[in-house]
Amino acid sequence: MATQNRGMRGPSAAATAGLAFAAGALTALVANRRKFEELRLRVAEVEQSDRQAMLTEQQRLQFYLLTKAMEDPDLAAVYSNVQVDSPTQQRQYLFANALYNNALLAYRVGIVNWEELHGHLRTICQNTIFRDYWRAHHPHRASLKAESIEAKVGRMVDRLIRDLDEADTEDWWVVGEPPEE
Numbered sequence: 001m002a003t004q005n006r007g008m009r010g011p012s013a014a015a016t017a018g019l020a021f022a023a024g025a026l027t028a029l030v031a032n033r034r035k036f037e038e039l040r041l042r043v044a045e046v047e048q049s050d051r052q053a054m055l056t057e058q059q060r061l062q063f064y065l066l067t068k069a070m071e072d073p074d075l076a077a078v079y080s081n082v083q084v085d086s087p088t089q090q091r092q093y094l095f096a097n098a099l100y101n102n103a104l105l106a107y108r109v110g111i112v113n114w115e116e117l118h119g120h121l122r123t124i125c126q127n128t129i130f131r132d133y134w135r136a137h138h139p140h141r142a143s144l145k146a147e148s149i150e151a152k153v154g155r156m157v158d159r160l161i162r163d164l165d166e167a168d169t170e171d172w173w174v175v176g177e178p179p180e181e
Contacts, residue, residue: 096133
C-alpha cells in the first residue's frame with residue numbers, strides 16, 4: 001500500500017487562483033491610479049490655461065480702459081486718485097501703469113520667468129517718469145496681501161529702484177539681483 005505524503009506541497013489551486021486574482025487586481029489598481037494621476041494633471045493644465053486666458057482678457061479690458069483714459073482727461077481723472085500737475089503727466093502715469101501691468105501679466109501667464117521679469121523691470125525703472133509714478137502710487141500697493149504675486153513684484157521694483165539709486169556704476173543693466181521667487 002502506498003502512503004500519501006501529506007507534507008509540504010505547492011499551493012492549492014484555490015490559493016493560486018486567489019494570488020492570481022490579487023495580482024490582477026493590484027495591476028488594475030496601479031493602472032487606474034496612473035490614469036487618475038494623468039487626468040488630474042490634465043485638469044490642472046486646463047485650469048491653468050483657463051486662468052491665463054482670463055488674466056489675458058482682463059488685461060485687454062484694462063488696456064482698453066487705460067487707452068480711453070489717456071485719450072480723455074475727464075476719464076483719466078476717474079482712473080486714479082493721485083494728484084498730478086498736468087494732463088500730460090496724467091497720461092504718462094497711465095502709460096507707466098500699462099507698462100508695469102503688461103510686465104506683470106507676462107510673468108503671471110508664464111511668458112517670462114522671474115529673472116526675465118527682473119531684467120525687464122530694471123529697464124523700466126531707469127525711467128524717471130516711471131519712478132515718479134511708482135512713488136505716487138505707493139499707497140495703492142500698501143493694501144496688497146504680502147504673499148500676492150503683485151506684492152512680490154512690487155517689492156522687486158522697490159528694491160530695483162533702491163539698487164539703481166545706490167549703484168556706483170553707469171552699467172545699470174547689471175545692477176541688482178532678482179530676489180528669491
